[in-house]
Every structure is written in C-alpha cells, then in structure tokens.
Amino acid sequence: MESIALKTADMIAEALLARINAGEFNCGKLPGERALSEAFSTTRITLREALGKLEAQGVIYRELRRGWFIAPPRLIYNPLHHSHFHAMAAEQGRQASTEVISAEQVLAQSDIAAALMLAEGDTVYCIRRLRRIDGRAVLYVEHYLNPRFFPGLLAEDLTRSLTDLYDQRYGIRYGGARFTILPGPLPNVAAPALNVAPGSPGLRITRINRDQQKQVIDCDCEYWRYDALCVDVEA
Template identity: 65%
Template sequence: MSELQTTVATICQALMDKLAAGDFNVEGRLPSERTLSEHFSTTRITLREALGQLEAQGLIYREVRKGWFISPPRILYNPLQRSHFHAMVQEQGRSAQTEVLDASQLIASDKVCDRLGLAAGSSVYCIRRLRYIDTRAVLYVEHYLNPQFFPDIIATDLTQSLTDLYYTRYGVRYGRVRFDMVSTCLPEQASAALKVPQNSPALFITRINRDQHDRLIDCDLEYWRHDALRIDVEVGGN
C-alpha cells in the first residue's frame, strides 16, 4: 500500500470512528475541509480522497457551497408495493415534502413517445418535481403523462400524490408497472435541483405505468441520491 493510500485509509477510519461516536451529530455537519485537513496534517487533495470514499459508502454527502454532512438513514424501497412517495416515507416515521419545479405540455422525445406507446412527435404533459425526506432533497423526478387520460391536470395542485389525484379526479388506478433500475451519474438538471455536484452517483429508476384497463398512462424518470434509499424486496415462494 502506498503512503497516500495509507494516509487516506487512516483518515477514513478516524472519521468513521467519529461518526460512530456521534461526534458530529449535533448539527449533522462535518467541520470544514480546511479544519479537517489541518487536523489530519494533510493536503485538501488527500482529505477529499478520503471524504469521497466515505461518500461512496453512503456515510456522508456533500452539498454545493455548504459542505459535508452525515447521511441520514436510508429509506426502504420495495418496488413491488404500490405505495406513493409520501405514504412510503411517512410509514417509516419520516417526513415527506414535494416541490413542483415546473409543469407544461410539450412535444415528447422519441424515447418518451415509445415508452408511452405514442406516435413520434406527440404532445405530453411533463411535470418536474423535487422530493424531500426530512427537509433534505433526495429525489428529482420527471413525470410524462398521456394528456388523453388527464385533461388539464397541470392546472391542479401537483404537490400532492399523483396516485391519489389520478383516482379522485380521473378515476384512474395503477395496474401493471414496468421498472428499470440502473446506477448512473446525475445529469445537470437533476444535480442542480438536488444541490450536489454534477455527475454525482445516483440510482436512476424508469417506471412505465399502465392503468386498470392496461392502457399506458405515464412514465416516470426518477433520479435518487445514491445514499437515500435501499431496495428491499421479498418474494413469496411457490
């Protein structure tokens, strides 16, 4: 092991010990990089290597122009359960909030049209939202809706659950759903909304939904902070 690797490993272990001891729990914030580099008698470059390794493990996270923070406990996420974001978070004793970034009708990309079974160049509703757990932004999501099933929906209160809104206003319930999950890097719009550096690690979930009549109704593109959730699925036996 090189001298640099040894130094980084030493810093990582020391910080993990402090995290385990609750040394930073009062505000949930780590000291500044300058303070930490002076404490460990090392360079900022070496310190950032250690901080980056702890971030990759989901122990800490960085917000642009704010510094480093302790990562809260992850939310358990079971894609087989039909529960909306607010219900899922609140059932685990946490608080949830949704912010609408914008909502409009636009010409969808060919990929979105294909996912919704629409002809190329079709118009869809696009709703962009930012979702919070305990005041921390953890999820940037783009919803693409077939306007045929949800006339004038963008004029309603879109901070509420779309699942509930679909049913109470339009009589639409979710039926089959298709998920695709991959690890990725946050694109510019998502990283700016989540206030994290561009290309930060993320879990990207594509969700294509059908209704109770098996009609393709919407498509969600979800970018989760990589340290915000843990996939938890239980499948019954034969």
C-alpha cells in the same frame, strides 16, 4: 509515496468514522475541509480522498457550497408496493415534501413517445418535481402523462401524490408497472436540483405505469441521489 498517501487516507477515514459513530458531530455536519486538514495534519488532497471513502460507504454526503454532512438512513423502496412517495416516507418515520419545478404540455420525444405508446411529436403533459426527505433533496423526477386520461390535470395541486390524484379525480388506479433501474451519472438537469455536481453518481429509475385496464397512462423518469435510496424487493 502513493501507497503512503493511500494508507493515510484510510487511517483518516477510520478515525472520522469512529468519531461519527461516537456521536461527536451531533449537529449533522462535519467541520470544514480546512479545519479537518489541520486537525489531521494532512493535505486537502488526502483529506478529500478519506472523505470520498466514507461517501462511497454512504456514511457522509456532500452538497455543493455547503460542505459535508452525516448521511441519514436510506429510504427503503420496494417497487412491488404501489405506495406513493409521501406514504412511503411516513411509513418509515420520515417527513416528505414535494416542490413543483414546472408543469406544461410538451411534444413527446422518441423515447417518451415509445414508452407511452404514442407517436413522436404527440402532445404529452410533463411535470418536473423535486422531492425531499427530512428537508434534504433526494429525488428529481420527470413525469410524462398521456393527456387523454387526465384532462385538466395541470390545473390541479401537483405537490400532492399523483397516485391519489389519479384515483380521486379520474378514477384511475395503477394496474401494473415496468421498472428499469440503472446506476450512472446524474444529468445536468437533475444534479443542481440535488445539490451535487453534474456527473455525480446517481440512480435512474424509469417506471412505465398502466391503469386497471392495462392501458399505459404515464412514464416516470426518476433521478435519485445514490446515497438516499435502498431498493429492497420481496416477491
């Protein structure tokens, strides 16, 4: 019985993929699960398995309480390029936007303190932002900054590029970075902002940045929807 269900899910996934490739859902959104179940004469369980197969391939994506959508092209991300989010999107013909969730001074926990080469409990700036591509939330990021380098920064317009702000306001440019990229479940703090259930697959990128004098100035903790990003590095 299980093998029959799996085969049926495969067949439904193939049929849906053919319809997507033919441009049938040009509005960008799939019909509701009930309508699809009736169209394929199958159960919701089998349908969801078929949808999950296409989701795993990056063909479609799901948003809580909104349904299933055709996945747009992934954003190409080369960590070796010192390009900021908005510029990177524009270079690929995409529209980026940034929403500031919060900006405050906090006490550095042990992992952030170690990344910034500070003592645990030292004061740091914490800026939480949600970033969108073509209106779709794809990245939740927490920026932790050593305030010694950026006096008064929290009063600035933090929807703009921090890269540009560092350079234009403080004369600070990136002089190097360390990246750690790990797949894993999205934490509770990031998942709702990205319109997915906590524990959904995601990609965490931690970046520790140095200035032109090789001093550690900030640490970014990025949480990406796994279906929104392609990391492509050419040295």
